[in-house]
Amino acid sequence: MSNSELISPHGSPELKILLLEGKEREEELKRAEGMPKVVMTTRETGDLIMLGIGGFTPLDGFMNEADWKGVCKDMKMANGIFWPIPITLSHDEKVDPGTEICLVSGETEEIMGTMMVQECYQIDKDFECLNVYGTTEDDHPGVKMVKAQKDWNLAGPVKVVSESYFPKDFGELYMRPAESRKIFAEKGWKKVAALQLRNPMHRSHEYLAKIAVEVSDGLFIHQLVGKLKPGDIPADTRVQCINTLVELYFDKNRVVTGGYPLDMRYAGPREGLLHAVFRQNFGCTHMIIGRDHAGVGDYYGPFDAQNIFNELWDGALECRPLPIDWTFYCYKCEGMASMKTCPHGKEDRLFLSGTALRKALSEGGEVPAEFSRPEVLKILREYYGGLKDDEKVEVKMHGHASGDAEKKIKK
Amino acid sequence: MSNSELISPHGSPELKILLLEGKEREEELKRAEGMPKVVMTTRETGDLIMLGIGGFTPLDGFMNEADWKGVCKDMKMANGIFWPIPITLSHDEKVDPGTEICLVSGETEEIMGTMMVQECYQIDKDFECLNVYGTTEDDHPGVKMVKAQKDWNLAGPVKVVSESYFPKDFGELYMRPAESRKIFAEKGWKKVAALQLRNPMHRSHEYLAKIAVEVSDGLFIHQLVGKLKPGDIPADTRVQCINTLVELYFDKNRVVTGGYPLDMRYAGPREGLLHAVFRQNFGCTHMIIGRDHAGVGDYYGPFDAQNIFNELWDGALECRPLPIDWTFYCYKCEGMASMKTCPHGKEDRLFLSGTALRKALSEGGEVPAEFSRPEVLKILREYYGGLKDDEKVEVKMHGHASGDAEKKIKK
Numbered sequence: 001m002s003n004s005e006l007i008s009p010h011g012s013p014e015l016k017i018l019l020l021e022g023k024e025r026e027e028e029l030k031r032a033e034g035m036p037k038v039v040m041t042t043r044e045t046g047d048l049i050m051l052g053i054g055g056f057t058p059l060d061g062f063m064n065e066a067d068w069k070g071v072c073k074d075m076k077m078a079n080g081i082f083w084p085i086p087i088t089l090s091h092d093e094k095v096d097p098g099t100e101i102c103l104v105s106g107e108t109e110e111i112m113g114t115m116m117v118q119e120c121y122q123i124d125k126d127f128e129c130l131n132v133y134g135t136t137e138d139d140h141p142g143v144k145m146v147k148a149q150k151d152w153n154l155a156g157p158v159k160v161v162s163e164s165y166f167p168k169d170f171g172e173l174y175m176r177p178a179e180s181r182k183i184f185a186e187k188g189w190k191k192v193a194a195l196q197l198r199n200p201m202h203r204s205h206e207y208l209a210k211i212a213v214e215v216s217d218g219l220f221i222h223q224l225v226g227k228l229k230p231g232d233i234p235a236d237t238r239v240q241c242i243n244t245l246v247e248l249y250f251d252k253n254r255v256v257t258g259g260y261p262l263d264m265r266y267a268g269p270r271e272g273l274l275h276a277v278f279r280q281n282f283g284c285t286h287m288i289i290g291r292d293h294a295g296v297g298d299y300y301g302p303f304d305a306q307n308i309f310n311e312l313w314d315g316a317l318e319c320r321p322l323p324i325d326w327t328f329y330c331y332k333c334e335g336m337a338s339m340k341t342c343p344h345g346k347e348d349r350l351f352l353s354g355t356a357l358r359k360a361l362s363e364g365g366e367v368p369a370e371f372s373r374p375e376v377l378k379i380l381r382e383y384y385g386g387l388k389d390d391e392k393v394e395v396k397m398h399g400h401a402s403g404d405a406e407k408k409i410k411k
Numbered sequence: 412m413s414n415s416e417l418i419s420p421h422g423s424p425e426l427k428i429l430l431l432e433g434k435e436r437e438e439e440l441k442r443a444e445g446m447p448k449v450v451m452t453t454r455e456t457g458d459l460i461m462l463g464i465g466g467f468t469p470l471d472g473f474m475n476e477a478d479w480k481g482v483c484k485d486m487k488m489a490n491g492i493f494w495p496i497p498i499t500l501s502h503d504e505k506v507d508p509g510t511e512i513c514l515v516s517g518e519t520e521e522i523m524g525t526m527m528v529q530e531c532y533q534i535d536k537d538f539e540c541l542n543v544y545g546t547t548e549d550d551h552p553g554v555k556m557v558k559a560q561k562d563w564n565l566a567g568p569v570k571v572v573s574e575s576y577f578p579k580d581f582g583e584l585y586m587r588p589a590e591s592r593k594i595f596a597e598k599g600w601k602k603v604a605a606l607q608l609r610n611p612m613h614r615s616h617e618y619l620a621k622i623a624v625e626v627s628d629g630l631f632i633h634q635l636v637g638k639l640k641p642g643d644i645p646a647d648t649r650v651q652c653i654n655t656l657v658e659l660y661f662d663k664n665r666v667v668t669g670g671y672p673l674d675m676r677y678a679g680p681r682e683g684l685l686h687a688v689f690r691q692n693f694g695c696t697h698m699i700i701g702r703d704h705a706g707v708g709d710y711y712g713p714f715d716a717q718n719i720f721n722e723l724w725d726g727a728l729e730c731r732p733l734p735i736d737w738t739f740y741c742y743k744c745e746g747m748a749s750m751k752t753c754p755h756g757k758e759d760r761l762f763l764s765g766t767a768l769r770k771a772l773s774e775g776g777e778v779p780a781e782f783s784r785p786e787v788l789k790i791l792r793e794y795y796g797g798l799k800d801d802e803k804v805e806v807k808m809h810g811h812a813s814g815d816a817e818k819k820i821k822k
Contacts, residue, residue: 210752214622214735249744251754324625333660334780335746341621343662369745 005190006181007318009281011081015054015177018061018113019160029161032114035102038091038154040112043145043263045105045164046226047087048112050262052160053176055278062089064155065121072131075273075312082316084273085132085265088123090149095120101154110162118156125149132270135299141229142265142296166261170225173239175258180220181283183256189217193286193322194279196293198224198264200233200241200380202372204327205290206249207336212288212322213254220284221246225259229266229296235259237383241376248375258282266296272305273317280319287319291326302326329370362387416601417592418729420692422492426465426588429472429524430571440572443525446513449502449565451523454556454674456516456575457637458498459523461673463571464587466689473500475566476532483542486684486723493727495684496543496676499534501560506531512565521573529567536560543681546710552640553676553707577672581636584650586669591631592694594667600628604697604733605690607704609635609675611644611652611791613783615738616701617660618747623699623733624665631695632657636670640677640707646670648794652787659786669693677707683716684728691730698730702737713737740781773798 009015020028040048050056058081063071066078068086075084095101095117103113129136129143138144166174184192193212197205213219221242225235233241239259246255260278265271271294276287293305306323325338328351332344342349350370360367362384367377420426431439451459461467469492474482477489479497486495506512506528514524540547540554549555577585595603604623608616612632624630632653636646644652650670657666671689676682682705687698704716717734736749739762743755753760761781771778773795778788 210748211622211625213752214749215626215733249754251751254751322626337621338625340662340665341624343660 005188006185006192006283007280007285009054009057009177010277010318012058014057015181015281016057016060017052017054017178018158019052019054019163025161028114028159029111031100032102032111032161035100035114036095037102037104038089038095038115039104039106040089041145041148042105042107042227043265044089045107045112046262047089048103048158048160049163049166050260050278051087051158052113052163053178055177055260055281056087057177057281059083059087061115061157062153062155063087064119065123065153067155068121068123068128068153072128075270075316082277082312084270084277085267086128088149088153088155089115091152091154092150094152095154103158105162105164108164110164112162112164113158113160115154115158116156117154119154121153121155122151123153133265133267133299140266140296140299142267145263145265163261166225166259170235170239170259173223173257173259174225174261175282177278177282180256180258184218184220184283187218187253187256191216191286192218192220192284193288194220194222194275194282194284195288196222196224196275196279197238197242198228198232200238200372200376201245202376203329203336203370206245206373207327207338208288208290208324209250209255211324212286213250215322216286218253219250219255220279220282221255221257222279222282223257223259224262224264226261226263228264232264233380233383237379241379244375244379245373249373264294266294266299268293268295268300269305269308272321273308273312276309276317276319276321280317284319286322288322288324290324329368331370358384416599417596417694418603418691418696420465420468420588421688421729423469425468426592426692427468427471428463428465428589429569430463430574436572439525439570440522442511443513443522443572446511446525447506448515449500449506449512449526450515450517451500452556452559453516453518453638454676455500456518456523457673458500459514459569459571460574460577461671461689462498462569463524463574464589466588466671466692467498468588468692470494470498472526472568473564473566474498475530476534476564478566479532479534479539479564483539486681486727493688493723495681495688496678497539499560499564499566500526502563502565503561505563506565514569516573516575519575521575523573523575524569524571526565526569527567528565530565532564532566533562534564544676544678544710551677551707551710553678553682556674556676574672577636577670581646581650581670584634584668584670585636585672586693588689588693591667591669595629595631595694598629598664598667602627602697603629603631603695604699605631605633605686605693605695606699607633607635607686607690608649608653609639609643611649611783611787612656613787614740614747614781617656617784618738618749619699619701619735620661620666622735623697624661626733627697629664630661630666631690631693632666632668633690633693634668634670635673635675637672637674639675644791644794648790652790655786655790656784660784675705677705677710679704679706679711680716680719683732684719684723687720687728687730687732691728695730697733700732700734702735740779742781769795 070076071083071086099117126136133142193216279287289306291302309321325340327338328349330337330342330349332348361380481487482494482497510528537547544553604627606620690698700717702713720732736751738749739760741748741753741760743759772791
């Protein structure tokens with residue numbers, strides 16, 4: 001698991017893997033059936049799976065009050081280790097410390113794991129929201145999730161018995177940290193950059209990615225396969241777009257693609273840091289941070305998620321940011337560029353609003369090849385063509401939603 | 412001079428500036444007139460000026476035998492500090508230690524400085540050539556320079572009284588390390604990448620440079636304004652090409668251009684290291700190393716100058732390489748790319764041999780805009796148009812020679 005050439009996991013020399021296998025798993029599953037059940041949201045389920053596969057090394061379970069508070073306030077757990085976003089489990093009833101509980105997915109109703117409850121505490125949700133999301137507004141999808149949490153937070157070490165439908169639904173794309181580390185080690189990569197994706201890759205993302213390839217040993221295209229907000233392209237379509245792009249426009253020796261099971265929190269800068277933390281666990285030395293990384297609406301400044309890396313204390317986080325400016329095609333540069341490299345005017349640059357893109361894709365309008373590769377656009381056109389008219393306007397949350405890829409450009 | 416935010420000079424907390432000014436300079440010049448004269452080649456003169464302005468920090472003069480030997484063999488001076496290429500002065504007569512000598516430019520006949528001779532020694536030129544250039548063949552222009560050295564090497568600390576014609580001929584482009592450091596500090600740059608240039612910038616160089624801009628605070632385009640081998644574009648034409656390109660295709664807030672007075676040695680990997688050493692003195696944290704950096708003919712593997720950085724001992728050199736693969740325009744990528752980012756075939760990529768480029772430029776033939784910016788090509792056409800027919804075939808060395816910009820592409 002550990003490899004001296006690769007970056008160490010966060011805060012630990014080895015991955016902390018809490019997922020049981022074989023006989024041990026069978027036995028825990030049997031034991032779990034006799035325990036009181038706690039139903040988890042998709043966010044909590046995703047967090048539990050990450051705990052299981054070592055993606056959240058060095059955590060050994062859901063956070064207690066001291067960790068929760070330290071993380072909210074100073075991004076520091078009680079043991080002094082850096083962590084940017086609370087990883088917590090909520091429940092509507094008080095549970096006595098010492099109780100073993102069975103963790104059940106609310107989405108699939110399957111048993112996901114067990115927890116030895118060590119602490120049961122109540123939180124100031126506004127405190128968490130203000131510190132982590134910078135706002136207490138309900139319009140913020142991350143804030144909304146926190147406010148929807150139940151009254152009590154349960155803390156304690158977990159044992160994980162399932163990765164739910166992710167391995168089956170996403171096949172090879174679903175990747176555990178030990179697997180990505182093995183691949184990077186076999187390829188002899190040391191400097192590995194991670195690209196966070198939750199939307200199809202257009203040429204602006206391809207450019208980000210290729211800058212990273214130019215200056216690294218390899219690129220890890222790491223897609224979120226958990227839940228998104230309404231308006232994002234569903235994972236299956238997005239995966240198809242990205243696979244096609246990688247197949248046709250990347251040197252496959254320089255790229256590894258993987259998926260991870262978290263829900264988006266849209267916490268902007270704090271989530272950018274979380275992205276770097278777990279990418280380090282996956283074996284990456286660098287985290288690409290573009291414009292408005294993990295942001296939503298106008299809650300964060302476009303480069304807040306880059307700047308926050310400079311505010312950490314020495315040694316807080318080994319994985320380094322690879323900050324890239326706002327990217328676009330420029331007709332005078334005759335190529336992709338960013339605000340840092342292009343000296344030309346707005347009128348020379350190609351920008352396309354999310355609305356304009358969706359309209360063009362669903363109505364068969366023209367989208368310039370300088371904006372997106374024709375092969376990617378073809379997949380998106382097919383997806384939009386298959387949507388019913390009312391889905392085109394507003395699509396309900398269910399991991400399957402209509403496209404809002406370039407909303408940020410409009411801002 | 413020193414700035415806590417910028418990288419320290421090589422092997423020293425401060426720049427070691429050996430250039431005298433004002434009254435001190437006047438007095439040294441007067442003293443020098445009474446000393447025995449030693450005439451320097453242009454290479455030695457360029458080295459002396461670099462010593463003067465602190466570009467060769469921490470050296471305080473031309474190297475003695477122990478340093479020369481350590482540098483040739485292990486890239487290490489007697490004091491343990493890393494240095495990749497001997498900086499030596501040769502003379503046809505033995506000089507007694509304790510003698511003060513007057514250093515005269517063989518090119519301009521002016522007094523450049525003085526040296527207190529501390530050692531006079533003879534070298535095994537084949538040993539130097541084999542270790543530093545990897546060959547003893549006379550066809551290698553660097554080897555040729557070593558073999559043309561006189562019988563005795565003179566070593567000792569120097570005082571420098573002139574920068575020759577460089578400040579006057581190159582105006583603002585000629586830049587001392589203290590000046591570039593001041594500019595970087597004023598701009599708030601910390602991560603500064605240096606681009607070594609001895610040829611006009613075509614789009615492949617622009618692409619290297621822009622990758623560096625994307626991942627750094629700023630770029631230092633640092634041109635050699637000393638002597639080149641026959642067949643290279645003369646400095647004045649090249650400067651015009653580069654200024655035009657920067658003016659039209661770069662964000663001027665992200666780029667500083669400067670010139671330095673050394674002759675090319677064409678030592679490939681060893682010279683790549685020297686480039687990084689003195690760029691660190693100019694305040695750069697990263698040295699862009701492309702394909703066949705500082706190479707000539709087929710003497711070096713295309714990426715030897717990148718790989719040699721991995722062979723140094725820990726702490727040898729603070730300035731890091733920014734290695735970039737072979738770059739070109741790809742018609743399928745529809746943009747600039749490198750061997751690392753482009754998956755397509757040779758037939759999709761634009762390559763142009765030096766011969767084909769020269770022919771097109773002197774005979775008015777077509778050069779694709781994907782190879783070079785039209786505004787740059789215009790300057791080169793004017794230059795070639797002004798050459799006499801015999802100059803187009805083979806041009807004599809005199810710092811002014813015909814173009815061989817893309818010779819490397821042919822290899």
